[in-house]
Amino acid sequence: MLAYFFISDSPTMDVVRTRSLRFVSSLPTRLYRALPAVILGFLFNILDAVSTGILLFPNDDRAFRSLQLQGLSMYIMSTLTSQLVMTLGGSRFPGAMGTTLIEIFPFLRGIAIDIRGALGDNHPGLIPTVMAAYALTSILTGAAFVILGILKLGNLVTYFPQTVLTGAIGAIGVSLFILGLELPFPSSSSPLSLSNAASTLFAKQHLGLLAATFFPALFLSVSLRSHYIELWTRGLVRSAFYIPIYLLIIPTIFWIAVPALGVSKQSLVATGWLFSVDSEIITSSSSGFVASWNYWTLFDFRLVQWWSLKSAIQNLVLLVVIGVLNLPIYVPTLAFTLDVSYDMNYELFGQGVANILAGLVGTVPNLIQYSYSVYFTRAKGGRFELAIVSALTAVLIICSGLLLPYVPTILASALVLFLGIELFLEAIWEASKTLSWMEYAIVLATLTACTFLGFAEGFGVGIGAAAAVYLMYGVIDSPARVTRWNEWNELQQLNARVLILSGYIFFASVPSLEKAVLAPPAPATFFILDYSRAHRIETAAARVLLRLMRELRLKDSMVVACGVRPNSGLHADFIRAEVPLVFDPAVRPLLAGIATFETRAACLAWCQREHARRLLNANKPEELDQQTQEQAFMGFCRLFDFQLTTVLADLSSEDSPLAPVPRFIEAGGRIVVYLPGQVIPHKAESLRYGWELGRTRAIQG
Template structure:
């Protein structure tokens, strides 16, 4: 037994009838019979099972009505007015397409007389000069009258009575119902008073229009709110409330950070006074933990000292005479930055309890650039003024960086850096590595000034007294790189440098017994600082009265470049550190605020930028420093070293510091240049190398901006290489889902190749429109055009996200090119309210009022299916125009000079006058020739090469159908190509079909109903809607086709819902009649089953093809 909806089939059908607004463009409520309006229960007596008139939805169900049937009519995204000016939103070209499809089907079935359309509305006969005028003008349209939208025919709201209607209440008053509109409940605005003139209350339910366009890949999954909701506060005209809200958010986040610090201090105080912490077990456990903490603090302190000697020492350009003695001051500034950052992170601003803060060593190249810029502007100023301006610039840059961190964290923009190209960041890292490698040579070789790229510097580097100074630290850096790859331990680095320090003094003092001063003079040990230099000497450089504001202002661009380079660390380091230490509560915005506070405080106390160091934090936490106490102790130990003064610098080997600088420089260069080789696109790798070289050799800021420009160029090149054409299909593959009569299908199968579908995707810009234009030009060049003539090119924008101005102008140019070739451009999948639709309107592509008569604007359709249907209609117009011209030729046949001989010729054909010559002008093109040949073939198949003329209707009627009455006539026409049986065989079937008339808007059956009928449509138009989990799908059913055959023969539930779009006549074969046919005429029933399966197979092929084309 087939699957049934036992006990619920009728109820479900009723529900479906209520919830689906099956109405049509030409439907009025007076199409429903008065009996149906007054007695809704009579519908089951006058209509077959499932064929029910549409009921008026109640308030509860009105909002649930399906909007899927709006696909066949223009989207209702604009005001329903009869006129629109140039500035108004353009209309879709869908007006009348579906009605014309029905008319063309009736011509194929000789039900109506062919009425030739106004040439202004058709663009099928594109080779004729008369057809090159406006292709968007409907029949009967006067140029002086405004254009009428299809939607302007139904603008009045449907008013409801105050009494609540039950779902069973049918429409009681004649109203015009628009097919595809969506009903939903809405409070009607009051006009003048709360009551209408007749004393009734104002209507509370109106008919609203659908959204401006169908759903696509970029539309939100949740619908927009139907009712306006009161907001807690509305944005003012000048945006003050929004600014206040953002400011309050930032203030609240900063306040929360400080409250976290206070909470940690309170917990520490309670822990100190808690007696339970002083028991024996607690003391032993605390001692063990303290030893681990002290071990971690010692390791962290050692790392800070090494970094200070390596990078703090070169904070100022020591090669300049002004700053030659500022090495110790740089170390002191480095320690202050470490102390401030460590206290901020350890006291609760950061989620990482054992996070280690240190100076941001990558900013050193920017500091040198700022210093040289200030020195160039203050060339004639005193050294004190230059130093004061430089150190103020350093501190100001730290404050600027801190404020940027605070803004990013306060406004929750922690992921902003993710939108910046990664290869530019890698190039900047490589540029810093290049600078550090060069600085390592300068520091190790004891060069005076900077490393210049000339022969003199080269001779100096390879002189006998210099080459060993920089080769030894370079060799040590390479050795430690090898050791770190062989031994995966965090103790390798500190142990190695402690060993280098000890070995150096064993060799110098123990083995060679050299005087330290002579070794210092030879450049192997740093110079001793001046005696009595305090640790706070750099504070004496702050002489604000001598600061040159103009020189300070000149460094602002470098400050922002420095800040940009600084902010990239947090969004990169913080998530990586959280994953390494298994910290799950990482908040990048919180860490940004912590960095903002630490950098701002560091600048205010006279120091420079700092950040949470990934490598140092890993080593510190892995060795027992995973506590805020350990971090606090590290800050205290660093303070003690800072207070001890810079005297120890005079005993530090230069090779030790040089090796550290070389190590970091080589690692950064390796990360940027070596690790990315073969992994990046060639243009991206070229960008990385260019940034590294420009930043290292010429200028850091210029290098960053060069990288940005190259990244933009790389993006344009790569994006332009990505094809904007998603797919291109011939009309032989891409066909509409309209079910057409057999004659129309035969003709279209021969000429559908004149339709070309080009599906575009992505963002169309000046780099991709070129390839689109080249592809279209290739389709219409002389060679390809002769091989495959094209009449219509459908450009589908369903998968296009946006269009820039250049691309919009490009489509105007493409339209002109196609019109010169008499090829019509059609646009589908565009919503006028979308960015794509607006872009095309802005360049005037869709402006019909300003359109050139020789180059009319392209026709626009909501979806690809409607565009294909319209193009197929135009091809059918050519076919029936040819038939009509043949009739005219028969009425006034041309006279032959040798008429007698012509009539007596044995080869003469009685209908030779019907055949136009291929040499006539209207057939002198590949397109028209192909259409003529297809029309002639179709006419021969229909009339067996003999065409008779109905003199009363002046219509060509296929002689083999003329003598049959209904329903055998429609049966033979429908089964013509799918059955080899003749009319004598099918004559038995005629009595089993019952003639049914369906007013517009009638629902024949709904999804889930029992398949109790098989329909052959004689007149009118049906629409089938399929609602599946994957989405909705619809198809139009025209006369001369079947409906509901698959569920009927397979005895399965209905898979879709079918309704009459306008007044229709169909022939119904019920289940009882079919069972009777099987019992009396098994051969006819079996042949009918085969026919149904063949028709279903054709529909499945068409639907599958369309689904794949639109995917």
């Protein structure tokens, strides 16, 4: 028995040992390739934390004045819990980066102010109650996500217009840009608003900060988009190392210039070049590390005044609603930007787990971060790289108190400004290249309303504008209608599925189209989209064909379109959406395009030929067995009254042991099976062979 277990375990141990050695040997290469994404992801976490983490509590000289470092460590802990869940499979996006949800900061601060108004500044239960309320927001937000995911309500977000999502993302870019502008200003400065924007930004004491933050962020954004700079740098701006190296140059120059100019640290803090950290919260231990995780000591449930949460109920509910509404914005837009598929129900459940975990460790809500995830993924970041970033983020909690006093405000401000500019340009500039003027008007309306009215109100304005526009084009006839093949053409027997679309095709057509194509009751070789009754198509709905084409290719199926006239308005919509339509696939190479035809008859004929070609490739003549060749040969002889002996009489005798088919092949014949609908080629070589054979027989005769 012992010998049996030793023998049965040996192959398993060999496999484990082999894989372990392979992992260890490839680890240096993987670490080198992961370096750009790890640097970028960790830099995002550091700068995001030091730029916004200290804003978690109200910034005043009253009860919350000594909670800067606690807010910073809470921010990092929320980011860490989110990234751990994302790394361990909480998201289908391999490069998904999660962080504290910045959009809820006004509501968090509002909750703290409401509780302080109910209890007073000197109440011993004020801080414990605020901490309990913050943790409660995470648990409620997570519970809402989990419930939506379990009930499979994530599919409802498919009906959200892409134009509204684009406008909301642009509004987030505006808010980040404003936050980046006022971030380096000292606490003595007035809050930035429309009324005092000019006087505050261009004040004499602020000009240096403005120049040191705005111009580096602007140049970084321009350099990533400029073709001339790309040529001048020989493609350096496309490197994954470019953004982290560029951002690290800012603090390097800063700390080289400060000693050279002889400016004191106190003066830099007073003028806004360094963050102001209360000395009372920097408590070093004997080992030199700062107790950055001490926010847990603020929890004392014996002192929590639960009744005071009634005064903050409005901000608490709005926080949960805003947090839930953000996910339908980030996930579809992230999938659209990265050109990947997604499962909203899965993402809802993963985000719910991350937020419940954040509440259990006593920190604030978090969410997948759109901009960070895009840049991290483009830097070749995945789960392996995220695991390293998570480990470094855990170390950051321990030493964040030592790090914060040495991070220049201009570095954090430049990063926030850069992200704001990029999101704004993504909504305004890039969208203008692909959207029609009606679609673009929805983007502008959503962006403007979210900026000036608030996020929830602006999102409602965008939905209303989109509904008004799409109602004009016709909502009733927009879903794809699946028809039987014999209803479309009764004479053919192809494995095809026909979907007829009509009217103005927009986002409401996408769910029915995806369901009919990606989850049909039976697999089909051809999915024919009939646009003969359609007159226009929305950009987002047109781009769905790219994903359908990519996923059907894995199933050995293909998308075919008909009813589209060249140079028509419908054709222009596909061109604007960058969907490659090939109108003459019989002449032009199809490659990664979609075979497109003006009429149903032309589409039918091409599908018939393509079906025959596939069958022929699957059953090549040289691979046909002898029985199949004999059946084809005898059938040919019966149809055309072909006598083999009249051709091969002088090459074989009656007592030849060979059967007719082998005799025919031995004499130089060839059996080729052509399927119905396939064109029989007339090659010059075949004619010459026949002429030479006839000439030889004449000489022999």
